[in-house]
Amino acid sequence: xxxxxxxxxxxxxxxxxxxxxxxxxxxxxxxxxxxxxxxxxxxxxxxxxxxxxxxxxxxxxxxxxxxxxxxxxxxxxxxxxxxxxxxxxxxxxxxxxxxxxxxxxxxxxxxxxxxxxxxxxxxxxxxxxxxxxxxxxxxxxxxxxxxxxxxxxxxxxxxxxxxxxxxxxxxxxxxxxx
Numbered sequence: 001x002x003x004x005x006x007x008x009x010x011x012x013x014x015x016x017x018x019x020x021x022x023x024x025x026x027x028x029x030x031x032x033x034x035x036x037x038x039x040x041x042x043x044x045x046x047x048x049x050x051x052x053x054x055x056x057x058x059x060x061x062x063x064x065x066x067x068x069x070x071x072x073x074x075x076x077x078x079x080x081x082x083x084x085x086x087x088x089x090x091x092x093x094x095x096x097x098x099x100x101x102x103x104x105x106x107x108x109x110x111x112x113x114x115x116x117x118x119x120x121x122x123x124x125x126x127x128x129x130x131x132x133x134x135x136x137x138x139x140x141x142x143x144x145x146x147x148x149x150x151x152x153x154x155x156x157x158x159x160x161x162x163x164x165x166x167x168x169x170x171x172x173x174x175x176x177x178x
Contacts, residue, residue: 028156045168047082048090050114050121051075057094058112065102070109077114083121085168093164093172096157097125104148105129124175137174 003011051073058073065071094112101110108128115122132140132147139145141162146155158172165172 028160045084045086048085048087049080049082050123051077051079051081053087053090054094054112054114054123057091057098060095061098061102061110064099067102067106069102069105069107071098071102071111072109073112073114075114077116077121081116089164089168093161094123094125096161097172100157101125101127101129120170132174134176137176140174141172 054073054075058071062071098110098112105127106129110125110127113124113126115124136147140147141158142155143159144155145159162172
């Protein structure tokens with residue numbers, strides 16, 4: 001039987017979308033497997049400009065901002081402030097967390113904010129999305145946990161982020177007040 005042009009275009013879109021989803025899943029599984037055996041030599045960390053890295057991560061995320069959300073970076077740090085870290089790993093973490101915020105925010109904004117406390121540097125990603133129920137906040141960093149079965153992904157992005165953050169000597173958590 002013959003398919004109309006509209007039906008062909010619909011099938012093409014579905015195939016493309018499905019293959020993109022499968023690619024994401026495979027990449028996350030590979031990252032998870034690689035993360036199990038990777039260690040980071042803390043003595044090899046280099047000074048990284050936090051504001052510059054956050055600005056780049058925000059700009060890259062803007063390219064995936066298909067919903068037209070307001071995406072901003074704000075900072076309390078001086079422009080020359082650096083921390084010893086692995087820039088590539090920190091960029092990977094930021095990208096995943098920002099992309100996650102964009103995915104679960106239908107309208108409004110996503111803000112990346114860098115600040116310094118007496119003992120650490122904090123980079124917060126805040127959004128106006130649906131939020132995470134209080135009883136599930138502790139679960140989102142566990143492998144394969146998804147709060148919404150209808151959203152793409154397999155629940156590995158945030159667990160990968162937690163593993164990477166811990167490798168860098170930091171912590172990642174949900175702030176229930178935001």
